Amino acid sequence: MAANAQKWSFRITPIRIFLMLLSLLCVGVIVFRLVTGLGMVTNLSDEWPWGLWIGFDVLCGVALAGGGYGTALIVHVLHKEYFSPIARSAMLTSLLGYLLVMAGLFLDIGQWFNFWRPFVSWGHTSVLFEVFWCVSCYTTVQILEFTEILTERVGTKYHALAVKALPVLMIIGIIFPTLHQSSLGGLYLLMVDKLYPLWWSPIIFFFFLLSSFFVGPAMICVETTLAGKAYDHWIPIPVLRKLIRISGYAMIVYLVLKVFDLVNRGVFNLMFKGNLEGNMFLIELVLGIIVPIIICFSGFSNSRAGLFTFGLLVSGGVVLNRMNVVITGMIRSTGVSYVPSLWEFAVSAGLVAMGILAYCFIVENFKILDHDGHGHAA
Amino acid sequence: MAKGVLVDLTKCVGCGSCTVACKLWNDLKWDPQNPTVGDKVKLNDKNWTVVGRHEVKDKDGTPVWRFVKQQCFHCKEPACASACFAKAFQKTKEGPVIYYPHLCVGCRYCMVACPFNIPKYQWEKTFPLVTKCQMCSTRVAKGEAPACVSVCPAGVFKYGDREALLKEAKSIVAKDPKYVNHIFGEQEVGGTSWLYLSDIPFEQLGFKTNVTHRPLPSFTEKYMQATPYVAITWGAILTGLYHYTKRRNQIAKENNKNIKA
Ligand code: SF4
Ligand code: SF4
Numbered sequence: 001m002a003a004n005a006q007k008w009s010f011r012i013t014p015i016r017i018f019l020m021l022l023s024l025l026c027v028g029v030i031v032f033r034l035v036t037g038l039g040m041v042t043n044l045s046d047e048w049p050w051g052l053w054i055g056f057d058v059l060c061g062v063a064l065a066g067g068g069y070g071t072a073l074i075v076h077v078l079h080k081e082y083f084s085p086i087a088r089s090a091m092l093t094s095l096l097g098y099l100l101v102m103a104g105l106f107l108d109i110g111q112w113f114n115f116w117r118p119f120v121s122w123g124h125t126s127v128l129f130e131v132f133w134c135v136s137c138y139t140t141v142q143i144l145e146f147t148e149i150l151t152e153r154v155g156t157k158y159h160a161l162a163v164k165a166l167p168v169l170m171i172i173g174i175i176f177p178t179l180h181q182s183s184l185g186g187l188y189l190l191m192v193d194k195l196y197p198l199w200w201s202p203i204i205f206f207f208f209l210l211s212s213f214f215v216g217p218a219m220i221c222v223e224t225t226l227a228g229k230a231y232d233h234w235i236p237i238p239v240l241r242k243l244i245r246i247s248g249y250a251m252i253v254y255l256v257l258k259v260f261d262l263v264n265r266g267v268f269n270l271m272f273k274g275n276l277e278g279n280m281f282l283i284e285l286v287l288g289i290i291v292p293i294i295i296c297f298s299g300f301s302n303s304r305a306g307l308f309t310f311g312l313l314v315s316g317g318v319v320l321n322r323m324n325v326v327i328t329g330m331i332r333s334t335g336v337s338y339v340p341s342l343w344e345f346a347v348s349a350g351l352v353a354m355g356i357l358a359y360c361f362i363v364e365n366f367k368i369l370d371h372d373g374h375g376h377a378a
Numbered sequence: 379m380a381k382g383v384l385v386d387l388t389k390c391v392g393c394g395s396c397t398v399a400c401k402l403w404n405d406l407k408w409d410p411q412n413p414t415v416g417d418k419v420k421l422n423d424k425n426w427t428v429v430g431r432h433e434v435k436d437k438d439g440t441p442v443w444r445f446v447k448q449q450c451f452h453c454k455e456p457a458c459a460s461a462c463f464a465k466a467f468q469k470t471k472e473g474p475v476i477y478y479p480h481l482c483v484g485c486r487y488c489m490v491a492c493p494f495n496i497p498k499y500q501w502e503k504t505f506p507l508v509t510k511c512q513m514c515s516t517r518v519a520k521g522e523a524p525a526c527v528s529v530c531p532a533g534v535f536k537y538g539d540r541e542a543l544l545k546e547a548k549s550i551v552a553k554d555p556k557y558v559n560h561i562f563g564e565q566e567v568g569g570t571s572w573l574y575l576s577d578i579p580f581e582q583l584g585f586k587t588n589v590t591h592r593p594l595p596s597f598t599e600k601y602m603q604a605t606p607y608v609a610i611t612w613g614a615i616l617t618g619l620y621h622y623t624k625r626r627n628q629i630a631k632e633n634n635k636n637i638k639a
Contacts, residue, residue, distance in 0.1 A: 110484020
């Protein structure tokens with residue numbers, strides 16, 4: 001294979017140096033946190049046992065990495081080969097996303113050397129139990145899926161095996177995320193008296209699942225635009241446009257269901273109360289759902305700018321939704337507000353920086369972007 | 379035969395003996411910044427029980443003081459135990475909800491899940507644990523009352539069988555009009571082992587009264603039970619779709635070939 005002759009490459013640019021510095025800082029804080037505990041590094045407290053790391057690194061990370069399973073479903077199970085140009089990069093982002101989620105989780109747990117405990121001590125009544133199992137299994141599956149790409153370059157003699165295992169892995173790799181995307185919402189079923197009623201719902205798990213599904217194509221729009229700029233590799237607009245249509249329909253379902261749910265529980269008017277919760281909810285719903293739906297079905301989505309705007313709004317909306325659930329929606333019941341410490345931000349930013357660096361390295365050394373689904377040598 | 383404690387808030391004089399007994403029995407450090415009795419008390423990793431002072435008005439509008447002992451309510455169906463994914467919280471048949479530190483991972487889901495914000499964390503430790511009142515489970519197992527209950531000089535507590543205590547509480551409320559017609563812990567989150575009587579409405583004393591009467595674990599039970607079935611069905615659907623769409627594409631390709639040829 002031609003690829004084997006090629007050397008490992010990694011361009012150094014000012015942005016990358018900055019990202020490396022961020023990662024370095026992050027590693028420093030992580031080590032400090034693991035040695036001293038949570039109290040000195042974070043602003044967490046008895047009132048705020050869950051903060052930025054759970055909210056952003058875990059809940060948002062998992063949702064944004066949801067692009068992987070959606071694409072796997074569309075390309076590999078429904079065999080819509082039309083979309084295969086995006087399959088590999090979507091799955092790579094997803095894999096990296098999950099590795100970062102695992103890192104974030106690991107950091108956040110107090111008895112980190114005890115992380116394996118739920119594998120043997122089965123607290124099977126807990127929704128978190130499901131999240132834990134699914135996230136660990138899915139990350140494993142994703143690593144195995146990645147071997148198909150890896151063995152094109154390293155350990156080539158296992159490539160045939162990896163290809164053969166792929167369909168099974170794909171299917172398992174869709175079941176797990178479906179389960180735990182909804183379970184992340186399911187975690188909040190217990191917080192019936194704590195989470196503000198605009199967000200708490202008996203079907204919150206379904207909202208989480210649906211939003212993790214429609215944010216996938218949105219993330220792909222953001223990612224392909226950035227990758228397009230960086231590598232001058234452009235996914236055709238019609239492919240992306242068709243893809244976000246799938247999002248668009250899912251978002252309409254989401255919107256209808258959301259309104260129905262709010263009316264049904266008699267809390268629809270809470271969003272117009274002008275309080276913090278109401279306003280945050282409106283921002284989330286209007287900018288994150290309604291405006292993107294309009295973009296999606298209007299002519300604007302026929303341009304790169306339109307696709308990028310769509311992507312940013314939807315991803316931003318989902319991030320806002322998760323942060324609203326973890327933070328905004330809980331302020332009233334805790335009576336105290338929470339602002340993450342500088343170190344918490346540093347770690348979150350550093351983890352993202354590491355993800356971007358890893359993405360760049362892999363894209364530059366493996367067949368990710370110019371893969372057309374027929375496996376010819378690059 | 380689950381045990382419980384009936385607390386009559388009208389009798390408490392705020393001496394704080396119960397909080398001292400708790401520290402001694404459970405070997406907890408004194409926390410000079412956070413006293414266990416007074417206006418601004420707060421449960422934390424060292425204070426498993428505190429007695430808060432409230433200045434309120436009684437039925438005739440006369441200002442009075444009331445003292446409220448706080449600790450874990452030992453719910454009949456505890457949210458904390460159903461939330462823990464490592465079984466570090468377990469409800470015993472005698473009533474107490476116990477924490478097993480060696481099983482804990484430190485995810486703090488129990489803290490977020492508890493409707494009364496009872497579990498606390500050792501934030502300044504490198505390997506922190508969750509802490510909360512254990513209802514002196516070793517004493518209860520031997521048939522003794524919790525330490526706090528056994529030392530009260532004012533006769534605030536009654537320890538015994540929960541259901542019997544509940545009956546007694548009801549008759550007290552029915553007989554004596556000074557009490558509000560509400561036994562806190564009877565129905566809150568499906569019932570708790572600790573039951574409270576008061577002559578001042580509970581919300582004025584800092585109790586969380588707007589909680590559901592449904593046991594919290596019931597909110598997630600069905601969800602968790604459905605999971606395996608959803609997984610299997612979904613897997614079957616996906617496998618079916620995989621083969622179906624693959625075959626459909628093949629047929630489509632072959633047809634195209636035929637047309638072209
Ligand atoms: S009050 Fe909270 S900590 Fe105590 S048993 Fe109930 S849910 Fe658990
Ligand atoms: S912090 Fe410990 S006790 Fe609480 S839910 Fe997590 S593992 Fe269970």
